[in-house]
Amino acid sequence: SPLSISAIMKPNPVFALVTDEAIDAVHKINDYGIGALPVLDQGKMVGIITIDDAMDVVHDDATENFGMLASYVTKPAEESSLKKSLLKRLPWLTVLLLLSLLVSNVTKIFEGIIQQVTVLIFFQSMILDMAGNAGTQTLAVAIRSLERNELNTRKNIRKHFFKEFRISLLDSFALALFSFFICTFFLWSRESIGINIGIVSMIIAVSLFLSLLLSGLMASSLPIFFHRVGIDPSVASGPFITTLNDIFSTVIYFGLAFLFFSFI
Secondary structure (H helix, E strand, C coil): CCCCHHHHCCCCCCCEECCCCHHHHHHHHHHHCCCEEEEEECCEEEEEEEHHHHHHHHHHHHHHHHHHHCCCCCCHHHCCCHHHHHHHHHHHHHHHHHHHHHHHHHHHHCHHHHHHCCHHHHHHHHHHHHHHHHHHHHHHHHHHHHHCCCCCCHHHHHHHHHHHHHHHHHHHHHHHHHHHHHHHHHHHHCCCCCCCHHHHHHHHHHHHHHHHHHHHHHHHHHHHHHHHCCCCHHHCCHHHHHHHHHHHHHHHHHHHHHHHHHHC
């Protein structure tokens, strides 16, 4: 006899509700490996979401997140409007400008030590750039985990935080050790006179270690904090985190230099 539908159908299929968020439906399609997801409204099927629909949602969501990573949030339809684009970008750029002024003021506080050991300026950009790069990497992992609902429990948050902490700790130590030898060789090869090469290299290495570690901690924890208080975690990203890293890294770098040369 012909095979009946009841013999091949899957009972209790996975479904989505009309009130669910689109990204949650995408996660179900991905997690269960299905090509279509039925949508229910008060127990009745009112439509389906296909894998093509899911890909569109993923694309739009990724585009929005990439824009937020640059502190620039807009909708595709608004791209053609010069006024709307400026209103989206200018406020964030203004905030970042004010934060950047703090970096300049922090540097001014340490004018004395900079005049005493001018070679410190040469390595400042290296420390700030590395802290920003490390923070951006960790931040991307945190936002991706939040988007995939992987940090929805305290256990998962602790697991994520300690994993990123260990990664940051190991990365910071390895890069600090490498920078110590590189800076020592560089200063020695340039026949730097009037400075203690060992102390300068140590300041650079310790500052890089602390800056990278702090950058990783901020980038892994701030998105979770913003998510908990109802603010889109992507806003606390990109240039915003990088600028905060610049402020703290500058204080760490020149602060350590001041301590080393004042008491050693």
